[in-house]
Amino acid sequence: MRRHTFTRFAEALPAAVLAACSGPQSPLDAGSDEAAGIAILSWVMFAAAGLILVAVLALAAAAARAPAEQPRWATREGWVVAAGLVFPIVMLSALLAWGLSITGGGGGASSPPAAFRIAVAGEQWWWRVTYLGPDGSALFSTANELRLPIGQRVEVDLTSADVIHSFWVPGLAGKLDMIPGHVNTLPLVAGRAGTWRGQCAEYCGGAHALMAFTVTALPAPDFERWMAAQAAPAAEPDNAEGRRGRALFLASGCGACHAVRGTPASGTIGPDLTHVGGRPTIGAGLLPTQRGTLAAWIVDPGHLKPEVRMPPFPVFRGEDLRALAAWLESLR
Amino acid sequence: MAETDRRFFSGLLRIGAGPALWAAHLGLVYGVTAVACARGAGGVAAPTVVGLTLAAALGAGWIVGRELRRARAGPAGTRTSFFAAALAGLSLVAILWAGLPVVFVSACP
Amino acid sequence: MRRTLVILGLLVALGAVGALLFAWSGLYNVAASVPHWPPTRWLIEFGLENSVETHARGIEVPPLDDPALVHAGLGHYEGACQPCHGAPGQPPNPLVRRMLPEPPYLPGQELRWSPAQLFWIVRHGLKYTGMPAWVAEHRDDEIWAMVAALLRLPELDDAGYRRLLASGARMPAGESARLLAAVGPAGEALVACARCHGLTGAGGGAGAFPALAGQSREYLMASLKAYALGTRASGFMQPVAGALDDEQMGRLADHYAAMPTPPVRPAPNAATERGRAIAERGLPERGIPACVTCHGGNALARNRLFPRLDGQHAFYLAQQLRLFAVGTRGGTAFAELMQATTHGLDEAEIRAVAAYYAARGRPR
Amino acid sequence: MSRLPDPRPRPPEELEQLQEVWRQPGGWRLASAVNNTYVGVFYIGTALLFFVLAGILALLLRIQLAVPENDFLSQATYNQVFTMHGTMMMFLFAVPAVEAMGVYLLPNMQAARDLPFPRLSAYAFWAYAVGGLAFFCSLFFGLAPDGGWFMYPPLTSSEHSPGHNTDFWLLGIGFIEISAIAGAIEILVGVLRTRAPGMTLDKLPIYSWAMLVFAVMIVFGFPAVILGTALLEIERSFHWPFFIAEKGGDPLLWQHLFWFFGHPEVYIIFLPAAGFVSMILPTMCGTRLVAHRWVVLALVATGFIAFGVWVHHMFTTGLPKLSLSFFSAASMAVAVPSGIQVFAWIATIAKGRLRLTVPSLFVLGFLAIFTLGGLTGVMVAMVPFDGQTHDTFFVVAHFHYVLIGGMVFPLFAAFYYWAPTASRRALSERLGKWCFGLMFVGFNIAFFPQHVAGLMGMPRRVWTYPAELGWGWINMTSTVGAFILGLGALVFLIDLARNFRPFTGGNAGNVWNAGTLEWLPGGNYATRSIPIVTSLEPLWDQPDLAREVDEGRYYLPGAPTGRRETIVTSAIAAEPQYLMQMPGPGWPAVLAAWFTAAFFLLLTVKLVTPAMVCGVIALALVLRWMWDTDLGPAHPPVDIGGGIVLPVNCSGPMSHSWWAVVVLILVAGAVFASLLFSYFFLWTVSPDVWPAATGQALPGAEWPLAAAALLVLSSALVWWAGRRLEADGHWSVRLGLAAAAVALAAALAAELAGQRATGLSPTDSGYGAVVYMMAALQGLFVATLGIMALYTLARSLAGLLHRHRRATFDNTMLLWHYAVGQGLIALAVVHFGPRVL
Known part of the structure; x- marks a missing residue:
């Protein structure tokens, strides 16, 4: 029964993970270069982990079913050292280097300067969004939605008005916390038109589960129109x-x-x-x-x-x- | 202190030397980066980290070499030498890994 | 051993049956005209004293030195307690003297109970004595005002008692008669209102009694209804408002709404600056909005259910803010708004806001 | 030593006397038992109770999440339930369970009669049981904490959590801190000093190694959270702004302190479980563990590196990416030792012939689940990947794989494996296989899909989710799996009810044909005689050992001093050093625990006066219990057999109590180090509230100099008193101690006076708070040492202190010098720091 479960388990793994490829809040449904880079890293790690898991389980199964005479490899310390020490060190060194190159890639000097800044403050339990002008003054304030021009680098200044929140739009980037007393800056570059759902990712009390927002990427002209409309005062009621x-x-x-x-x-x-x-x-x-x-x-x-x-x-x-x-x- | 207790503590020191070096290295590189970034002196961080890593790695390597020599020298305390050398070896890997990010990642945002 | 137990059990059963038969026979005289048998009286007194002592243990006495507390308490005393417990300068009522037990005549008497014990008695009343429990059990502030008044009572003579009772400005007899006549059938009710709020609705009593003059008819009406229905809990107001019908409420509201509004003048006092800041800008970082949005001039013109605060007495304002902040203050349909917006105000801020509004003009 | 086993017949009354001395009380007096076999079983049972309770909470959570937009639990209830589930599983189940197993198993495995401080074990157990149950009951009054199990401020500050809920959490953690530290001292000294003669470190069972590392990790890991919880409670009660950003505190300080404990905590739980596996597998395969020394190495290495990975819980807090990368690297490094162990186990399986018993099945299940958990652990150690999966169900899946796979499965293996040592009957193989099957299948159905939920963007700690995100089917699957897992646990409970019969004085014997000493026949006194150990698996290498031990042919075959006693051995070579007399059943330690629990509970609900009364009673009971210790040479030296004559009891650096105080000092030092870290951390984040920026005056040099002089004087007086004690100069000792206590208190007063003179208040800023916190910690030592000095004086006046009976004095002196050292460092930091930084 045990072996049977293992087999099924191994078969289910890729299928189930593939299903996760979609959804308005899936980090694997990438809408930016950054998210895409992480998605590739993820897939490679899933594949490698799957292989290693299967190999370990197969080895364990083989060991448990070993014939009466002892397999010679088993009794030697050297084998344990090779498989348990040398192999992980080699694998992990490679993985670490790759991961670090992705980590370092985001914020280096090579990236273009930000087109503009948006201040987002987490509050129990909603998002205060303020678009800032070139001099840092507030252009207008909105809530629970961001709109971005496609392909432009925008920097989002994250702060909190009360407790710790975390700003997370899986389709565009990893999450970054909003901590009282700190200003964290998250660069965002939307690669294509679309709408992504984001959600508070750090437990912030009471209605933490109900603290979401949307990010919409628009072509530059549409975005400009939207900006102008937002900056205008409310329309006079016509009835x-x-x-x-x-x-x-x-x-x-x-x-x-x-x-x-x-x-x-x-x-x-x-x-x-x-x-x-x-x-x-x-x-x-x-x-x-x-x-x-x-x-x-x-x-x-x-x-x-x-x-x-x-x-x-x-x-x-x-x-x-x-x-x-x-x-x-x-x-x- | 009894002779046997003295041996206990000296063995403890030899075994702990490698990991202690690793811990000191990690604490220092983290502290230097944190303070440098908080005080707007990010440029200091990377060279310091490189220097600290090289020094710590040399130290760990030296411990490995010394303990291996000791182990070859005689049977007494071979076990202590094995632990000391192996832990220092693992610490060496960990120190090099901890130093690796300087190559890829800029110090402060 | 076993036999002893059986005999004891039989005796107990016999006693119980005997008592039942005695009660059934009706021989016991429940007449108030016949005093208790001395041992019975002793037992009742003993039980009562110890019950009060035990239950009052652990009640913390707040500061009771604010003169407004004495005013508020005596105002209620005159209306609700005086008939049984007497007032300075008035001999005990012969009717009351025939009650059993006879309610103690309080003026000029040495106090028998400590403040905490008085609080407990006023709040819970006493079984088999005719002493009622407090109408609004959670209005501790009102009950403490009663205690403050009771502590003061023994040392008051007739004149002192009248002086503390009188609130608002004295007016010529002709003027008050004219006012009473103007209210028509609600005149009697107006006397009850006027005992504390004054005929012209200026309130007073060191701030214990809110000014009613110049509030909108709608607000006054809604408040009276809230008192009458108990949605705004108050041991002081519920008995008074509960006795009114809609017609009387309407006339009273008309009367006070028509009283002249005091002139509003800017407060020059630097001490009220903090209050002004909160009133005009709120404490947005803590989710406390500006008072002026609803209680400022323009807002009042738009919604007549919001009370005006200018010139209102500071003691009253602070008391209401405290009640809102802990969520026990009801009122109109908008009361919940105030609960949400005052939550988190601390005592210093409450006092600052109250002082600011009190300083912005005062009814004459 | 060569004369053992002694072939001569034993005196007939010897065994009877041994049994009499070790007899346990019956009936309700059972609660006063302090023997490890009893306390250990109570302890394990209580931990299991909390496992079941927290598991039921988990099922409630799963019902709520089974379908989108469910309203089975309200938002507020859900938030309390998930907080309680996490807190109870981590603090009331996992750590106590492994500690309990240690208390139960270690003495038997090392053929000691008991652990060195039986009443301390009893105290730790009762404080935990009473406090834990009270903590659990807060759920029924809506008072349960609701800030998540790691309780980040400012959500848990008095501003955002004004109720008592958070205080109950801090209370619950307070108990586990007490019992964990007590247990660590017990286990550390127990492993090092109460072993069978000849059980040198290379013949030490691997489980003892695991527990040694476990105890050391508690000693260095728990202090950070002890300090953190103290700071949070002080902030909540007295408004010292450690974590309030506007006043120069920082919420991240809590995260550092919490995770510096929190990540090692995972290994604190895992290492003992790895120890179980390394004990069970060789027995089930009938062969010795392959690469034994590498496995020991892996345990030790894990213990070290686990302290360098805490920041990987803070990858999304906006720390510099370079800083994060250091910890990413360290997190990789910690995976390596686990790899060694996994392959050592596989090699062991290959080397022997694996019997597919229930313990083996649980071990194999562990291997599969833990490997996957480890692999996802490497994934989340990657900074970019963690940015996407941190605080999502992917992480929930990961840590359940690691914790259930890495700890619960081995624990169940251990229950099935070792139950025969405690019970007349072994547990059922048939029910056990059902239990394993249901748990293994249920576990994977419950938790594997949660990886997918996380990758679809489902954050953790959400009580509801909208249907259109498509998470419904995953959660339904997961819920079904959780119930299957629960069913497996139920089967185990049924098995326990049917077969587990402890406290009957007998056991099922060596049913698995294991090779280690806990399988020797024996009773409450452990083994009849204490063998010489010559190998890792003595029962395999010496076929007659069990019989000979039981016939009393080895060391200490009776109770020669007429009291409970065990042999204390040296730390490395395990040479017998002295005979320790031990306490029997007694109420003071048990009652002290009850009153300690009452003290904390009453304090939590702000009933200060009754709390103080209980606190004083608890203290009195502790002193009463201590009064019977430090027996001195109460008995002439004893021949324990084999030609060895040992002194009875001992003072000085060889004494086990001296070692315990050294461990306690390490704990105190780690608390102090955490406070120093807090000091410098707050300086890095908010220099704007420090004197250099605010112009806050610093105390003149005369204050710290006076304080330092008084501290040194105090130490010197204690040292002098120690010298005079050697000459039995009793009045000099008493005067010296009293003067030293006065000097110590005066030093603190001088420091406080100096700070107050500048107008600095602890509520002003993060700076003020941390400066006064240094003094507060010193104050704790002044109070403790004051009580210890009075107690030592009392013993001296009672004639219980002289040069051969001076452990009480020595221990006080040791702590005294430490406190002075700590005080001097604190003065240097507090007064030089702001001038230099």
Whole structure:
């Protein structure tokens, strides 16, 4: 039975690993040179590990089924030294050198200068994203999404507002922690158009599981358009429902935590909602941005995302709630 | 201290010499890099690491040689010599590995 | 040995049956007019004393020297306790004297209990004595105010008691009669309100009683309803608000909403700078938003359910912030907002914000 | 020595007396037993209980993750449960289990009657059992910690975790620190000093080697976490900002301290398990271990290199890439010794004929699982690969392969293998095969898919995940596997219930035909007589040995002093040096543990006064227990047979208690070294809160100079008292000790006064906190030595201290000189540091 399991195990290995090749959050589904380099390293290591495992198990099986007379190799210390000492040292030396060359490749002097910088702060439990101008001043602030121009090197400054978080977009790069008191910088270069999911990778309390974001790579012209739109203030509502929604937003204290540029709402505690309708998700990757999800979120965010810092607003009902959600959805 | 205890501690020192050298090397290269990068003196790190690695590797190699000679010299304490030489040999590999990154990786971001 | 046990058991059973028969016969006289048999009285007293002592052990007494506490406690005393326990200058009520046990007449008496024991008694009441438990059991702050008042009571004479009770500015008798008449059928209720908040809603009592003048009708109405329903817990206010019907509430709210708003003037006091900073900018790094977003002039114009804070008494503001911060303060549908936004404020910050708003103008 | 075995008949009453002396109490008094065979079994049983409890928690976690967007457990509950699962498995199961096996096995394997400090074992066990159960119960009150098993601040700071939950974690860890250190001292001195005569280091069973390395690793690894937890609790309680970035602390300091313990911890768990394997395989193959010396070398090398890999848990924290690469290299190096062991085992299998018994199956299962775990370990040691897989289910899979494969499977092999030494019946081969099959299959179904989940991007410690990421089927598979694994463990429990019968005074005997001494026949007293050891597998090389030992033909065939006793031997050559008298059953150590547990528990829930009462009672009980030690030459020298006459008990550097104090000093030194590291670390990260930047005044030179002078004076007084003790000058000794204690306290007072005079407060900044922490650590020594001085004085006044009975004084003196040395270094660092840096 044991041998049978081993065999199946060995057969299952490559198939199962192949399946992992896909998925919006798989590091093996590479969208950048860096992620691709790591993916190649991974595949080579998987293959080598598979071979070594099979060899060791085969050897153990052969040893256990050895004929009555002792195989001569077994009794010699030299053999143990060769297989257990010399072989690993040779293999590991090669692997170490290769791994180090990948480690060193990312941040050397050869890489192009960054096109621009983005400051990302991890907060319990969402991502505050601020695009910075050449002088380091904030251009605009958004939440839970990054957009990048294809092929340009962007540097992301990672900080934390409370506890340790970790910024991880598997499709583009390895993770880097966000630690209070530290600024860590992660260079990102998206190699092709696409959208990748990222998620907090360091346990950060309560709703750690519900702290995701998206990164979208756009062709340069599209990206420029997006930047310009983001920098603009919120559009004036063009219908009665929208105006009612905005009035409710401003009258109910929402502006204490949220900013909507172009209105008196200028809170900085929660996400900037100036263009919330244009973001793919609300609640840090929790739900798609739609009128219905916005309404559900406003009434009782803690039900959707336990321990969330936003208080519930059961005061909004019926028409009021619809108007508020409609206005927020219109902020594209 | 009894004679037998003295032998115990001298043996301990011989066996521990290689790994101690490795530990000191690792601690030093890590400390030098950490302080150099924190104080914006990244240029100092790489040459220091190279120097430390060469010195530590020479030290470990010397221990290996000395213990092997001792082992050949006589049967008494062969076991101690074996352990001391083998651990120093392994430490030598570990020291060289720890020094290897300087070739590939720049000191500070 | 075994026989002894059997006999003992039989005796116990016999005693129990006998007691049951006695109760059933109705021979025992439960009349309040007949005093307890002395041994019974001794046993009851002994049990009560020790029960209070045991249960009050481990209660930590907070500082009780804030004059506002005495005001708040006496205000309630006059309304709720005085009928049984008497007030300085008023002889014990003959009706009460016929209660068994007779409620102790408190004015001028040496205090029998320690502050911690008083706290426990006021909070939990006493079985078989007619002493009720506190209506809002978790409002420790109110109960301590009662204790502060009770500690003060023995040394008060009639005039001193009246002086501590009176709050707000004195007004000519004609003026108060006019006000009472204006409220119409709610006049009697207004007297109860006015005992603490004053006829013009200026509040006072060293800050124990919030100013009601100039708050919106909607806010006053919502607050009275919250008290009446118990969603805003208060041993002081629940008994008063619970006695009102919607019509009376409406008239009272109209009355106080119509009282003139005090002029708002900028606070020049440097000591309130920290409070101003929190009020105007919040502490965003700790998730505490600016007060002005909801309690500032424009915001109030947009939402009439938010109270105005300018000129409100500091003691009251601080007390409410503390209650919000620990999550026990209810109120309107927006109360949860305040719980979320005050969570994490420390005592110094609470005092700073309260002082800042109190200094921004004061009702006359 | 040549006259053994002694053919002469033994006196008939000798065996009876031996049995009488070693008789165990019955009924409820069983709890007062201190003998290793009893405490060891209690200890193993308790560890197993925690394994089952933490395993049940794991099943709850797996149910929750089985399908996407599940709501079987709430977010808050899940976070508590995974924290408890990790914490309990690591701290309440793994370390205690291997330590317990050591307590149980080592004396028997070395043919000693017991470990050198039986009551210390009992104390360690009871503190662990009571504290651990209380810790577990916090789950039922919603008070369980929820910060993950490595409790990173600032998530666990008082700001972000204001409740008692984190304090309960620190409490639980406090217990395991106590019991691990106590166990390490016990095991280290036990392996080195209580061996059968002739059992030189090259004839030492490989398991003893593993436990020796294990104990040394605890001595150097645990201090970092002891200091870390102390700093965190001090920060939480008194707001000394060690980990608060705004005040010049650094959250990364915790990570360094935690992982400097945390990674060696993995090997602390694995090495004893490797020791099991190296003992079991030769027996099952009927041959000696191939490349024995290389395996010993591998154990020692692993013990060293394990201390150089801690930063590989911090590859994603943004440290300079060059720094990371050093540790990547070290992590590769630690794989090499494991390779040696794996091939030595395979060679052993090839050399002999493997009997496919249950222990063999578990060993083979271990070999397969551990090899894969080791290979993925090499992968995550690569910095770029770790960037993608760190904190994902790939790592979860990796460490379960290493820990379950590397520790649980060998432990089960060990249970099946050694159960016959404790029980009248061996465990069932039939049930055991079912147990192995279910566990092996279940394990791989449960954990192999988790590699894939990690590679699909699933982070660890998530209580839920969206369906569209496609992780559902993997998690469902994993959950099914977890239940199969659980079923395997259940079969084991059934087997235990049916067959395991300990404490009956008999055992099943040498059922596997093993070659080492734990298979000698015997009773509570271990073996009737203590043999001379001439080879690694004496039972194979001397066919009559078992019979001769049991007939009392070797050393110490009775209880000549009328008390429990064992032979203390020299560290290398295992030459008999003296006869140690040992304690029998007793309550002080047991009750001291209970009150220690009560002390910590009450302190955690901030009931300070009752806590202090319990603390004082615990201390009194410890002193009561100590009072019976340091017996002096209570009996004239004893002929133990073979022409050897040994003195009874001993003082000075040869004494086992002296060695224990030396080990304790190593622990203390490692704690102090961790604090020095913290000092310099905080300087590198936040020089802006140091005096050079803030202009904070430093104490004038007169303060540290006065403190240093007082320290030296204190040491000199103790040294002088020691000289006077030699001449039995009792009043000089008493005065000298008292004056030394005053000088030691005055030195601390001078240092504190100097710092306070500058206006520095520990709550100001990371600098202030670490400066006062140096004084606080010194304060701990002042308090401890004060109590020890008083205790020594009391013994002197009671006439229990004189020149032939002075171990109490010697041990106090040893610790005293250490404390003075530490104090001098601390003064130099605290006062030169800011002037130089």
